[in-house]
Amino acid sequence: MSAEPIDILGLTSDELAERARAELPSGHGIAHRLYPRVMREGLFAPAGFPISGESSQAWSSRFSAGFLRVVRVHEEPGAPGTTAKAILATHDGYEIECVRIPMRHADDGTDQTYTLCLSSQVGCRMGCTFCETGRMGLLRHLTAAEIVSQVVTARATLGWPARNLVFMGMGEALDNAENVIQALRVLTDRRGLGYSHERITICTSGHAEGIAKIAALGWKRLNLSISLNASNDVDRSRIMPVNRKTPLAELQRVLAQYPQRRNFTLGVNYCLLPGINDRREDARGIADFCRPLGRSLVNLIPYNPGTAPLTHAPSEDEVDRFIAWLREDGLPVRRRITKGRSIMAACGQLGNAALRRQRAPVPPAAQ
């Protein structure tokens, strides 16, 4: 018998059934019936679910569902819809953030769709200089259950159905690869939330070991995007310290080994920092980096100044000029419309100094 109740949110339905079978005489059946409702309704004991007194007590002592508590929600109305950031509390008092991003307006007769931007860590140790979360340092990894709970809580408690999921919130997802991979197993479980890999994107700053771990799973439909942000090692190491460990040539080599389905497109996120990475040669360097990697799409993200700005937000002209250069060099580009800047929910703006002071950071893991 386990001392601590097992958190259902971190298990696939088969894993729960297996554990339940070992714990309770009728556990297997209960698990299969309860699992979809816990995941979809966000309740540990959904109304009308019949478990007899003794089994119910035994179930509650062996299992739990660690839903994150909604602390507050900030909203920024705009086109194509309202961007919203939820602050969620973990059981040990940390606060993390997830963001609902509107993707399309319902003026074509279809429903508005949303992408949910998920956190994978409390803080982050990668230290990207343009990022608020990076300023917090790493406080701790999120468990698989806490990652899944963001989706369940968003859907069931906040009424935020999300068509797509992207690991682009607080933290470097692949620095917490084991928990993120387990969360992916749970999120894609057809008896639960049932996301397809195609609807999920892992975004990484260039964590080579993590990319290799994900690649080894052979999940060809899972989307991958990298934060590039500079196309030469000197600038990139300055903006993103991860580049000192994994320089661009090595990152390119690891990405070239990522299993690609026929229509796979590597997302290349580029935060445009005026005066830092917006020269003509920077655009050319991005094209050189992407060339051997198959199909890629540059997501150009205008810099969102945070509490300690590196530079100003680029003007429309600066953004347009850089996009034109990328296109001249043969790259498909999508300009990311800045959403959520006023509520500090835009790219690079998640995290806050209060959280940084809340707990002492954990020491960096051996690299």
Ligand code: SF4
């Ligand atoms: S951009 Fe991502 S990887 Fe870099 S510090 Fe911020 S959260 Fe971490």
